[in-house]
Every structure is written in structure tokens, then in C-alpha cells.
Amino acid sequence: MAELYQFTSDRRNIDLEITFMSRYPLAVEGIEFLPLERVEHEVLKDVEMDIRTISDSETYWEQKLPGDYEEIIKWSKDRVQWTTKKELYSILCKGFPVQDCKEWLYLAKNGKKCLMISARTCLRKQEWSWQSLPELRFEDVAFDLHGSSFWLSCKSKLLSPEKTYAIYLVYKLQENHFGFEAPVKVTDVIARRTYERNHSWYIFFLSPQTPVLRRKVYQNAHNPLNRPKIKGLPQQRNDGWMKVQVWEFQANTNTKRLLDELLLTFFNNNLPRGLIVQGVEVEHI
Template structure:
């Protein structure tokens, strides 16, 4: 069934095939209702929110904490427009890195509606690397974060991305790797316990590395996960993404990499 020369499929045991609809990720609603209580906003604000808002690429003005909270919840561009900062509903810090942090040798820049950044990146290569440092003041302490690749592809290019993609991480002498998908595959069935209802989404196993449709029109897939300490230091992300087999990332459009709490 599989070509023995393709080492991506070594030692894979398939128990069955499950068909299910593509889930939509609950992406932040830009028009969500926000409490008008300054006390509520004070509770959700990080202590350094005023300093954070000074990072904005644009000049921002507010007269009440509620107005400031509304701005920071929706998010804004920082660092010369290459990052997007916001808070989640629990007051945890979130941000998004633009595709400018991709290290590659063959790419084009596109201006697309619906992108948070001025330009997205159109790839045409066999692999690419993400190498950057995330400043401690962009993260909340003692929090588990996931990093998501935010991307699009034209429908006629879908078949190019149906195979697994290897994600490898190098940190000092340590080297780890795992696999993700850019197009949802048919997945192995994981048998539940006898008393679980398999038709209830609550009991359906969550599989990392499987893409989801965002409600802003883009796709996303988790590519990395990390935990912050009580005292946060610089977080270094050094990942390489390589498609298995002879395929290439031709026609893949990347908006950026979103970092948010799990």
C-alpha cells in the first residue's frame, strides 16, 4: 500500500478510518460584546497594559478603561506592523507573527484582504524555516501556549498538500520531530471506553496537527506547544517544515503564526 522508500509511513498501524466534517475553530469575534464595567476591565487587564498599548503602530486614544479594554481585546499591530497583539477572553496575552519571520529562498509577497498584515507570503519551495524569539512581555506567565500556522491554498492546489508535513525542532543538541497536515486526512479511529458515546463531540479525541477552518476565512494548524514559567524569559522558536515525499509548498499562502493559550 505504501512505498517502502517513503520513511514518513514507517511503523504506522491503521486500526480503521473515521469520516467526520471539518470543524471550525472558535476564532476571536471582532464584534463581540464587551462588558461596560471598568471594574470588569480592570480584572482582565494585564498590569502592563498601558505600556503594551504604546507599542501600537498607530496612535491610539481612549478615555475609559472600557474603551482601552475594547481596543486591546480586538487587537492591534505592533513592531512596525510585523506583529499583532491582543488579549483572549480570560485576559491572557495573545499575539501573531507575520510571515516575515519565515526564512526561505523562494517566495513572493501578496496583499490580501482579510489579512492582519500588509502582506502575506506565497511559497514555492520544498521546505521553510521559522526562526524567531518571542519577548517575555508578549506572553502571560505559567500558561500553556500553542503556535498555529495560519494559511490558505487555492482549491486547485489542494492535492499538493494532502500528505503529511514533518515539523522538526532543534534546540541545542536536542532534535525532535512530529507530523501535521495542511489538508484534513482520513484519520485512524481511536476506540473509546465502553461507556463513552462516540457520537458526542465531547468524547471525540482531539488530534494535534490537524487543520481547522477559522471564521476569518483562513485555515490554521497547530505546529508547536510550549509552557511559560512564573518568570518568563525569551522564548525561542526554531522550526523547519518539510513535506513528506517529493511534494513542494507550491501555492501555499501564509499569513503568519498565531500564539495563543490552549
């Protein structure tokens, strides 16, 4: 699915004519109209306001905690101390390092467990250059990709079985970046070897230019602030980094097979420059 246009409807019937110009065969299932969602920082402001205004009832904050929060606390390499359930909830939302500081465990806004896996753990060291950034969750970040493709491994012992997860690459693009306009192919190599369907799809590191349709031609604009959350399109994080969903899977006893062989390939063997990777975020859907 790709975002084509954005517009504000002033009547029930809208007449749009769209022409596709492509050198390659194109199969179209249909056109989908999605209402725009509120931007993420506005939603977070509302959540922060709720936290400040809600009473300090221990029962309320106990319900906000996951049922296995006592087990989660044991995974921290440092001793977790708190006096109230509200304080504990705040600690878990911020998160803490686990698995010898190779992963970071935290709670999402919906209370579900999330993991962030360090770049050192999920990337092949020989494919990148490395830099230390102490202010981040993990000190080392990967940059200066040495080719037109790279491997991604997202194994973890902390995933719950029979749960569906989304994998996001957390990254930044330097000011002098280039080579990220075209889509990037993501391939589950093992699934491809066993001739399984749906073993690859496409993502973007830069959102394509989206025109906003106005009533008059000269009012057209690009890159609106509000964007629908489409799989494969990048999203802005609150910490200044970007993230894009690269895969989706259901954790089970064979999780290693699903996650150990993802290959990201840039279009036409393009050699991109300016990509910085902090790690991989695994979210329970």
C-alpha cells in the first residue's frame, strides 16, 4: 500500500482521476480511502496530561501494570526500587537494560512489553562502521554501510510465544545523505529458499512526496504533517530518531527461523550514504 494524495472532502462525491506511469507490470487491487490520524506528539501530550490528572490510586496503577511485572523486574541487571505502583509504572515505561545490556525492555503506551535490540546485536559488524554515542540506550551505533544491502537478526529470549510482533528499524539520516528515495526490498531468505509465499516486501527510509489536493491548483503542497500509519513508511519518534516497520511475525518455538535471515537490499544496487542505525524495536501488536 502506498500513499498517493491527501485532500479534504467538502461533499460526499469526489471525482479523482489517477494515472500510473510505470515501466514495470503493476497489479492494482483497489484504492483505499483512510482518514488521517492525529500526529504522534499530540497523542503523547494527551497521555502525559492523563498521568498528571489521574489520582494516585494504587488500584488504578496496579491495573496499568502487566500481570508478570514482578518477573519483568527480575530481568533488569540493576535492582529496581519503587515506593508506589505509579512510580513503578513510570520506571517500566522508561525501561531498563536486559540480556547483558544487549537489549532494552520497556512498556508501550498500551501497557504491552516492547524490546529494543542494539545495533551491535542485530547487525553484522563487518558490514558497518561503528561510533560511540553514550547518551543513547546503547553506546554504539552503526553508520556508513559498506555495500548496497545488509543483514538483520532479531532473536530474543524475552518474546512471548503465540504473540504477533512488528519489527522496526530505528535509524537517522545524516544531512548529506543520498540514495534513500527508492524503495528497499526486505527478504526473509529462509522462506525464499523453501519457496514460501510472502517472503519479501518493500519499505521506504524516506517518505515519498505526497501532494495535498486543494481546490485551486496553485494551492497544492507537499509533505503534510499528518500521515496515515502505513506499514513500510517511516515514522518520526519523539526522541528525534526515525523508525520503519521491516517485518511482522508470530513468535513460537521456531522464532529463530523467522527472524535470523532478513536481508535489506537497496534498489538497483544503489550505494546509500548517511544511514545511522541505533537498533531494532520489537513491538507486540
